[in-house]
Amino acid sequence: MKHLNKLLVAVMMVMGLASHAQDSNNPWAISFGVNAVDTRTSAGGGSGFFDQHFSQPFAVKDNWNILPSLSYIGVSRYVGSGFSVGLQGSVNKIDKAVYFRPTAPGHDGRGNVVTNPGDLMYYGIDATIKYSFQELIKSKVIDPSLSIGGGYTFLGDDSFGTVNPGAGITFWFTDAIGLELATKYKWAVSPSDPPGRNDYNGEIDTPSHFQHTAGLIFKFGGKDTDGDGIYDKDDACPDVAGLKQFNGCPDTDGDGIVDASDACPDVFGLAALNGCPDTDGDGIADKDDACPDVAGLAALKGCPDADGDGIADKDDKCPTVAGPKENGGCPFLDADKDGVLDKDDDCPTVYGPASNRGCPEVTSEALEDLKVQARAIYFNSGKATFKTGDKETPARLDAIKEILKNYPNAKFSIEGHTDSDGSDKLNQKLSEERAAAVMNALIERGVNVDNLVSKGFGESQPVASNKTAAGKAQNRRTEIRHIGSKYQGKL
Template sequence: MKHLKKLLVAVLMVMGLAPQASHAQDSNNPWAISFGVNAVDTRTSSGAGSGFFDQHFSQPFAVKDNWNILPSLSYIGVSRYVGSGFSLGLQGSVNKIDKLVTFSPFAAGHDGRGNVVTNPGDLMYYGIDATIKYSFKELIKSKVIDPSLSVGGGYTFFGDSSFGTVNPGAGLTFWFTDAIGLELATRYKWVVSPNETKATDRSVFQHTAGLIFKFGGKDTDGDGIYDKDDACPDVAGLKQFNGCPDTDGDGIVDASDACPDVFGLAALNGCPDTDGDGIADKDDACPDVAGLAALKGCPDTDGDGIADKDDKCPTVAGPRENGGCPILDADKDGVADKDDDCPTVAGPASNRGCPEVTSEALEDLKVQARAVYFNSGKATFKTGDKETPARLEAIKEILKNYPNAKFSVEGHTDSTGSAKVNQKLSEDRAAAVMNALIERGVNPENLESKGFGSTQPVASNKTAAGKAQNRRTEIKHIGSKYQGKI
């Protein structure tokens, strides 16, 4: 008893320390090995009593008087689950009989029922038994308590005797992990081929108490879910998902999660929606601000069908061809103000909304330019001439009406002097007029200057009047800044 108590205490300690894992079915761990101590009660073979039940069950727990217990490991068994609650097992046991109960009603010291307990000396007991066991654990839907019934047969060596037995039995196992339990069992080992007389029948009760360990289940990914029940056997997962992982913890298994590494919504297949517009961030061109599905999650404040991020006027509706801005055309020339270089003066689209240079304007430029005078032989304006500044102002006023037109300021001389000197003088005088216009606000990109010396006379150089006409400045229209680009 001392050793049995120690074993029970050890088992209870293990039960207290073992993790409370969910209990797997025997099909997951088909093999089991058990070992512990056994007790042999020979009282059942004495024949004392008025009937079978009186003989066998009148004193079932007379441990001190009738049980033979070997104070060490005294049985070992192995079994395999075969399905539907049934398992097949084989067990070997050893004991030493020091309390042999026999029926001797006339012997001194009998117990009043004719039973006499003697110590037969060095009487060894060996048994090997095969068992078919049925477990009720699945039937009662318990994860801890596992009652069972068994039937089987075996062969027993009892001292110098040996015989076959039929072994009905019952058991109760307490599982404290999915593979470790405390197993209690009893078998009535009924001798079916005794060599002895009824008075020395060796039918006995054999009781066992010990540990049972299940094994043989395969768990490739080590997640505590056996491969046969694991929908993802090669990657660790969760029991509630049949062994499949949920990396981001959003309740959607990775295999069905379009965004397995980011916590998301079931309605969006596990993807997040930061701005709450019903469009997953991965498909949302504007994930931080609520928008429209038609615009890939981007807002359209003015409702013109153009996403704010692409709308040049996001708060005012306008056509796509105008960048989302309303078309404004102050001068009603058909050219939108934003594209009109002259938004207050009508002009054709071919000239970016600016008016074309008229022949009247060109004639006026010709008159004004020819009235600009220089000091003789120099590129400086004539000293004391009050008309030249007025002429330059008049030219500027004409040019500013044509902001995208290009003009050439051209200088000419008479034939007096060398051609080289005349060429240089004409170039310098043209440049002087151009710079004077730029100083007065004319766009320098609209001007260029050239000198032609005496090569393009408009009158005869043989007379003083002719030479005076040849010494002149001309301004000619040479095109548009956008010529070839519109």
């Protein structure tokens, strides 16, 4: 039992080592399984070292001691460059011991005899330095290795130290789980007088032996902060979940470009444009395209130039006709030859001075004609409706419209007046309504509303005496006055 306690202490040491937190990809591994002890090597029979040690390497039934249960446990830590260090504890029961007794009956022809030394308990504690060839051969499944180490073996009431060269191979089912097969030759460096020593013939049976193991191995200890299945050591973005093909970095829009290199990480885009979309296909990313929905030129920030004058259509006052930039993209045209370019001419087909934006000035003859026509518009007595039965009023309104359309930028005031009959308040209201009636009639005939205003002056501005019927008739009138340009204050 005291040797079993030693193995338990070794196992506890192994478990304690395995509990340390780590910061690299699965640097720790724990293994467990069954072990077999082959004592043939201690017998000494045969004609040489290799004949003694390797003549019957797989005589399992004859030479191997196997405890049919979990009989070893080990832990190791990867230290880099293919090397790992480990500690292993094992237990077995020796019921087949091979001794060199050439004079004994039943020897195998080499002088070796297999006997039962009394079911001796076997305990081993071994430290190992192992080199793996897996990285060298670039395999994800096959992992061959060589090892060297030392340990201490307890056999019955005896114990001795060993030097342990060995070899092994692991077959990895996953990145972290594998089947481990290993063997080591445990060469006794301080042999005692083991059970089975043949004092009769003076031959010393050394305790050197082979120990073979087969079991499962599990890697662990890696850290994955963002939980994306990629260990921090290999994760280029350890704090944010990502994809394996991008070394753990995310690609939010799924365009194949990692967010860190994606100029438009939330919108699916093109690799040629650093992950940004190009809706109109003109090779300019939407974020840099002033006209993202219509193909254009890089020189114009993605906007088209239909006339090829170097001015984007959206800024070109004449997008289908080439013209210089200083003329807004329009050619220098002056159709009416008035010295005002068509682009600045409010009346491009009618001659007019630049002071009036290319439109003709309102002449005194036109104003006189407006005066005559306006004063000849009659209303029903006391009302703002045109006089019933007067067939001339529509013709006069048409005549006024024809005069006004010759002056598209001129502004005119339609003004109503009354005689002195009635109250001032009533006359003021009636004059305003009559002026508005004339203005509305002109607007209905196509005169621009922006060119007109209406006002009422009641009886305050008579043109004749209100003491006579003839004078009152002259005072009941409408006037049309030119009051300037509709652009006044904006020029």
